[in-house]
Amino acid sequence: MNLLTDFKKRFGYLRTFRKKGIAHVNLQILYQCNFSCKICNFWKSDFKDKPRMTVEAARKVSDQLATMGPTLISIGGGEPLLHRDLIEICQILSKNNFVVMICNGWFMTREKARAIWEAGLYEVSISVDYASAEKHDANRGMPGAYDRALNALRILYEERVHPYQRVHMISVVMDDNLADIEPLIQKSRSMGITYLVTFYSDARGVKTRRNPAPEVSAHLLELKMRYPEFVSPRGYLERYAQAATEQGIVPCRAGRNLMNIDCTGEVSPCIDHLDQSCGNILKDDMAGIKKNLFDFSCHNTCGGCWTSCRGPIETMMYGDKRLKNIWDFKRMTQDVPLFKA
Numbered sequence: 354m355n356l357l358t359d360f361k362k363r364f365g366y367l368r369t370f371r372k373k374g375i376a377h378v379n380l381q382i383l384y385q386c387n388f389s390c391k392i393c394n395f396w397k398s399d400f401k402d403k404p405r406m407t408v409e410a411a412r413k414v415s416d417q418l419a420t421m422g423p424t425l426i427s428i429g430g431g432e433p434l435l436h437r438d439l440i441e442i443c444q445i446l447s448k449n450n451f452v453v454m455i456c457n458g459w460f461m462t463r464e465k466a467r468a469i470w471e472a473g474l475y476e477v478s479i480s481v482d483y484a485s486a487e488k489h490d491a492n493r494g495m496p497g498a499y500d501r502a503l504n505a506l507r508i509l510y511e512e513r514v515h516p517y518q519r520v521h522m523i524s525v526v527m528d529d530n531l532a533d534i535e536p537l538i539q540k541s542r543s544m545g546i547t548y549l550v551t552f553y554s555d556a557r558g559v560k561t562r563r564n565p566a567p568e569v570s571a572h573l574l575e576l577k578m579r580y581p582e583f584v585s586p587r588g589y590l591e592r593y594a595q596a597a598t599e600q601g602i603v604p605c606r607a608g609r610n611l612m613n614i615d616c617t618g619e620v621s622p623c624i625d626h627l628d629q630s631c632g633n634i635l636k637d638d639m640a641g642i643k644k645n646l647f648d649f650s651c652h653n654t655c656g657g658c659w660t661s662c663r664g665p666i667e668t669m670m671y672g673d674k675r676l677k678n679i680w681d682f683k684r685m686t687q688d689v690p691l692f693k694a
Contacts, residue, residue, distance in 0.1 A: 362423045362449065362450070362451065363423075365422045365423040366422070366423040366424065366425070366451065368422060369421070369422045369423065369424065370669075370670070373609070373610060373670055374421065374422070374610070375421055375424055375609075375610060375611060375612055375643070375646070376424060376425060376610055376611065376666055376670075377424065377425050377427065377610065377611040377612075377662055377663075377666050378418065378424050378425065378426045378427065378450075378611070378612055378613070378614060379427050379429060379611070379612070379613040379614070379623070379624045379662055380406075380414070380426055380427065380428050380429065380446075380613075380614045381395075381406075381429055381430055381431060381613075381614070381615045381616050381624075382405065382406040382411070382428060382429075382430060382431075382433060382436050382439070382442060382616055383403075383405040383406065383430050383431040383432075383433070383435060383436050383616050384396070384400035384401055384403050384430060384431040384615075384616060385401055385405070385430070385431045385432070385435055386401075386430060386431045386432040386435070386457075387432055387435065387457075387459055387460075387495065388432065388457055388459070388493050388494050388495045388498065389493075389494030389495070390492065390493050390494055391492050391493075391494065392492065392525055392527070392553060392563070395430065395431055396431070400431075403615075403616055403617060404616065404617065405436055405438075405616055406436075406442065406616040406617075406618075407438070408438050408441050408442060408445070410618060410635055411438075411441075411442040411445050411446060412445050413618075413634070413635050414446070414614060414618070414634055414635070415445050415446050415448065415449060415450070417634050417639045417642075418449070418450065418634075418639075419449045420639045420640075421639070421643070423449055423450050423451065424450050424451070425450070425451045425452075425453065426446050426450045426451070426452050426453070427453050427454070427455065427662060428442075428443070428446075428452060428453070428454040428455075429454070429455050429456075430456075431616075432456055432457055432459070432460070433454055433455075433456050434456050434459070434460040434461065434465065435460065439469075440468045440469065440472050441472075443469065443472035443473060443474055444472045444473060447472060447473025447474065448473070451475050452473060452474050452475060453474060453475055453476045453477065453478070454469070454474060454476075454477050454478070455477075455478045455479075455480065455523065456477070456478075456479060456480075456505075457479070457480055457493065457495075457498065457501075457502065458479040458480075458501050458502040458503075458504070458505025458506065459495070459498065459501045459502075459505075461479075461501075461504070461505035461508055461509065462508070463508055463511075463512055466505075466508045466509050466511075466512035467512045467514070469509075470509075470512060470513050470514045470515070470518055471514055474518065475517065475518060475519065475686075476518065476519040476520070476521060476686075477509050477519075477520055477521070478520075478521040478522070478523040478549060479502050479505050479506050479509070479520075479521075479522060479523065480493075480502065480523055480524070480525070481499065481502050481503070481506075481522050481523070481524060481537060481540075482524050482525050482527070482530055482533070483499075483530050483533045483537075484533040484536035484537055484540070485499075485533070486499035486500060488530075488533075489502070503540075503544075506520060506522055506541075506544055506546055507544060510544060510545055510546050510692055511692040511694075512692075513689075513691055513692065514691075515691075516688035516689055516690060516691055517686070517688050518689075519546075519547065519685075519686065519689060520546040520547070521541075521546060521547050521548065521549045521584075522537060522540070522541045522544075522546060522547075522548050522549070523548075523549040523550065523551060523661070524537055524548075524549075524550050524551070525550075525551055525552075525553050526550050526551070526552055526553060526565055526569065526573075526593065527553045527563040527564075527565060528553075528563040528564060528565055528566075529563075531565050531566065531569060531572060534550070534572070534573065534576060535576055535580075538576060538580045538582055538583050539580075541582050542580065542582045545689070545692070546582075547582050547583075547584045547685070547689075548580075548582050548583050548584065548585075549584060549585050549661060549685075550573065550585050550590075550661070551660050551661035551662075552593060552596055552658070552659040552660055552661075552664070553565075554625055554657070554658040554659075554660050555657075556625035556626070556655075556657040556658050564596070564597040564598075565593070565597050566597065567594050567597055567598050568594070569593045569594055569597050570590055570591055570592070570593045570594035570595075571594070573585075573590045573593060574587060574590050574591065577590060581684075584681070584684055584685040585661070585665070585681075585685075586664075586665050586668055586669065586678040586681035586682055586685070587674075587677060587678065587681055588665075588668030588669075588672065588674050588675075588677065588678040588681075589659075589661070589664040589665045589668050589678070592659060592664065592668075593659065595659075596658075596659035600656070600657070601655065601656030601657040601658065601659070602656045602659050603654065603655075603656035604653070604656070605623075605653055605655050605656050605658075605663065606650060606663075606666075606667055606670070606671075607622035607623040607626075607649075607650065607653060607655070607663065608622035608623075608631070608646040608647060608648075608649040608650035608653060609646070609647060609650035610666055610667070610670060611623065611662060611663060611666060612631075612646055613627070614634055615627060617633070617635075618633045618634045618635035618636065619632075619633055619634075620632050620633065620634050620642050620645075620646070622646060622649050622650065622653065623658070623662075623663070624662065625657065625658055626655070629649060631645035631646045631649060632645055665678070665682065669682055
């Protein structure tokens, strides 16, 4: 990517942000997964047989989203590395957008890592929920998941091709892993990477409520003060206690500032409410989809999550501490020198 193209993308994204437009898009390119995580249901029968997104569909998605201006696209699944056309899909989407990805790391190799970075991704996050391999593997339903995740993080860090490309370890904060956060931050620091958290959501499907203790915000903020590698925005962490003790955080700006696209092109305001269809991006006009999303947001009373695809965007767009959170976001995206063997 040349500097002019990158500048145009950054300027366009800033304009979207200032207008409080759709700044974040979750995209499931498939639902199949080699894990059977206790905290997810996409690997179960309701989703696993859905077709994978094709290259042609990804190109249509890119063209449709281009009418809104650059956005941040978070590629997920299922497990994205299971998709045989992942690299080509990333190349298509990254032409006009900032593409990031979350995966479990199981299938990561040096060749795949280099291809992912060369395809234009800005960051990759690998899920690690516990400092104990035994606990992480049990939660993710796959023996060896912890070791594979750490290996993937090392490979991704070492194979980056641009300093702006970032590698994050990301943990789902739950009822039983608050004590694991500091050791995981320390592990991230020793690897030269950064650390993020997301709040557990039980809104999708039928899942057990696993909210952490009310002191969660105080604990996370104290860790953030001590560890520069912990880059989740302060405004996002400050509301974890509220999310843990109340029935969600309202108002939610899903449909106004974020949206979800599944592997068949169905558009919904967020990943937790796939049943709230606002159109199909492969068939319908984008202007109509945007109107449906906005109309939904005007009557949205849901506050059932405080995940990382929602919380950081909202803390930077709204409230009286926006500048502080934008500064934290800058730290989260600042350049990291390339690895030298």
